[in-house]
Amino acid sequence: MKAVKPKKKLGQHFLTDLDIARRIANTVDTCPDLPILEIGPGMGVLTQFLVEKQRQLKVVEIDSESVAYLNERFPRLSDNIIGADFLKMNLANVFQGQPFVLTGNYPYDISSQIFFKMLDNKELIPCCTGMIQREVAQRMAAQPGSKAYGILSVLMQAWYEVEYLFTVGEHVFNPPPKVKSAVIRLTRNATINLGCDWLLFRRLVKTVFGQRRKMLRVSLRQIFPSPPNDDFYQHPFMILRPEQLSIQQFVELTNIVEQQLKTQ
Structure with missing residues (x-):
């Protein structure tokens, strides 16, 4: 051969x-x-x-x-x-x-x-x-x-x-x-249901790590068609950078973002 x-x-x-x-x-x-x-x-x-x-x-x-x-x-x-x-x-x-x-x-x-x-x-x-x-x-x-x-x-x-x-x-x-x-x-792993919208989770993760040096309050703006309300930016996650969040915290953040999107 x-x-x-x-x-x-x-x-x-x-x-x-x-x-x-x-x-x-x-x-x-x-x-x-x-x-x-x-x-x-x-x-x-x-x-x-x-x-x-x-x-x-x-x-x-x-x-x-x-x-x-x-x-x-x-x-x-x-x-x-x-x-x-x-x-x-x-x-x-x-x-x-x-x-x-x-x-x-x-x-x-x-x-x-x-x-x-x-x-x-x-x-x-x-x-x-x-x-x-x-x-x-x-x-x-x-x-x-x-x-x-x-x-x-x-x-x-x-x-x-x-x-x-x-x-x-x-x-x-x-x-x-x-x-x-x-x-x-x-x-x-044992996960059957991630606990949030998987497609939004994936989009959010890719978005924030695309600007990994910026705080989440800055990088998350790209996801919203119009600026979120002031309460959204009061969440403790907003002053963190993406590499500081665990997977479970990303799940929590995805649900927060989804609720905000529903108001727009």
Whole structure:
């Protein structure tokens, strides 16, 4: 089989360390009874260990050259190799509506989009593992008060327990990326109802972290079609910056903003 040449336009960095690949594959054991969907298998360095799990496995790969390679290397997976763009897929159709584990060596340039899509399909994905850029992993796992705490931290932790598992250096990839990587695991928490309007919550979080150095009384103005009443700005949250709020406080703030919006 002819090796696939990594394509810069697709952000491909093929993992070459088999021990790390095996460790990543083993992270899916947290959800042992569910099928697995791997994103961006490339030449199958992670796939070769996932097929040993004796679980239903599908892989989705946008690169046609990699798809051809995978079909040749893993003939028993031929019916489960999907040549498509994950971001455009209807995930409810992947396993006929059955929940599944998401994993992969995720392309750095679309990793955040992958996780936002996962949030939109959170009832289908109780567990997600894989490797991403270390900086993104740190943001996802960050706690209130830290510089890394932001949009990804709040939105992901609202629905998932986030574990930063281990760091991976640059030298185990072809070609080596310019940044370090990290392996993470996300497991759905017990939250069924967030306690506020999810769409408004998401909009609010993105809005205030878009001006993270400003107090909430300033950044929140963008949400309202007309200025809120004076009482709104008397709330103790208004003199805080977004990184100072916990997820539960963001829920409370969302409900306060929703009530104010109803008066306009």
